[in-house]
Amino acid sequence: DAKTTQPTSMDCAEGRAANLPCNHSTISGNEYVYWYRQIHSQGPQYIIHGLKNNETNEMASLIITEDRKSSTLILPHATLRDTAVYYCIVRVIRDDKIIFGKGTRLHILP
Amino acid sequence: GAVVSQHPSWVICKSGTSVKIECRSLDFQATTMFWYRQFPKQSLMLMATSNEGSKATYEQGVEKDKFLINHASLTLSTLTVTSAHPEDSSFYICSAVDPGVEQYFGPGTRLTVT
Numbered sequence: 488d489a490k491t492t493q494p495t496s497m498d499c500a501e502g503r504a505a506n507l508p509c510n511h512s513t514i515s516g517n518e519y520v521y522w523y524r525q526i527h528s529q530g531p532q533y534i535i536h537g538l539k540n541n542e543t544n545e546m547a548s549l550i551i552t553e554d555r556k557s558s559t560l561i562l563p564h565a566t567l568r569d570t571a572v573y574y575c576i577v578r579v580i581r582d583d584k585i586i587f588g589k590g591t592r593l594h595i596l597p
Numbered sequence: 598g599a600v601v602s603q604h605p606s607w608v609i610c611k612s613g614t615s616v617k618i619e620c621r622s623l624d625f626q627a628t629t630m631f632w633y634r635q636f637p638k639q640s641l642m643l644m645a646t647s648n649e650g651s652k653a654t655y656e657q658g659v660e661k662d663k664f665l666i667n668h669a670s671l672t673l674s675t676l677t678v679t680s681a682h683p684e685d686s687s688f689y690i691c692s693a694v695d696p697g698v699e700q701y702f703g704p705g706t707r708l709t710v711t
Contacts, residue, residue: 523702530601530690530702531641574640584631585692585700587641 490514491575496592505562507591509575512556518579520551522560524571525590531574534560570595600624601693603703610681610710617677618706620691626671627693631700632664635688647674681710 492510499505511520521536535542535549537558542549548561562569574590600623610616620630628649633641645666646654653666663685665677674693678685690705 525641528688528705528707530603530692530704532702533699572640584643584646586643587633589640 490577490586491588493573493575493588493591495589496594498594498596499562499565500596501567502564505565505569505593505595507560507562507573507575507593508557509560510557511575511577514555514577515579518577520549520555520558521576521578521585522547522549523574523576523585524569525574526568526571531587534573565593565595567595567597569593601691601701601703603689603691603706605706606704607707608709610708612682612710613680615677615679616681616708617675618689618691618708620674620676620693620703622672622693622695622701625693625695625698627674628671628696629694630668630674631692631694632666632674632676633690633692635690635705641690644676678708681708683710686710 519536519538522534523531525531535544535547537549537551551558572590572592574587602621604619608616630647632644634644635641643656644659647666647668649668649671655661663679668674686709688705688707691703692700694700
């Protein structure tokens, strides 16, 4: 079973920040939080990952709570091309198999 | 960034025939690759772990005699769907592990069995 809980779907207006929550209350101390997204009929695309500290890259920001039981992926200025299913994953090492949950289907509204 | 390719990107085959899907790591050597299957509007389901030079490890409920996996080199894993049936129609995705770096996904192969 997936170790994370995400809302089934979310809407966000184009140009606004999209904030996608994820609960991972049973995360272990050595598990990282990863985010991927899958645009329709494509393979998953890596977005960002983190252990304890907040992270930012050119695509998104990742905010992890102090107790590490939840996190939020932030797309700062959503565009129509960000419409996708977003998956929050917890895993120990990069080489480990990835078990996908149901993810959040993000709709960007024009 | 690292690239993983799949071939073909889509394939249509007749019921009862076999079809082979290739997964290649283009700029790194992957001792481990994973195969996933995805039905419409569902999440990715892990089918098997492919290790170079050894037998694949299949997830519970996946028929190893139906889904043959061969990882003959450090840059190539193949998935053969044998005696395909319409219920095998799906989107097949592979991922390849660049050791110590990251895991990268291929673009997927859409299989339609008529």
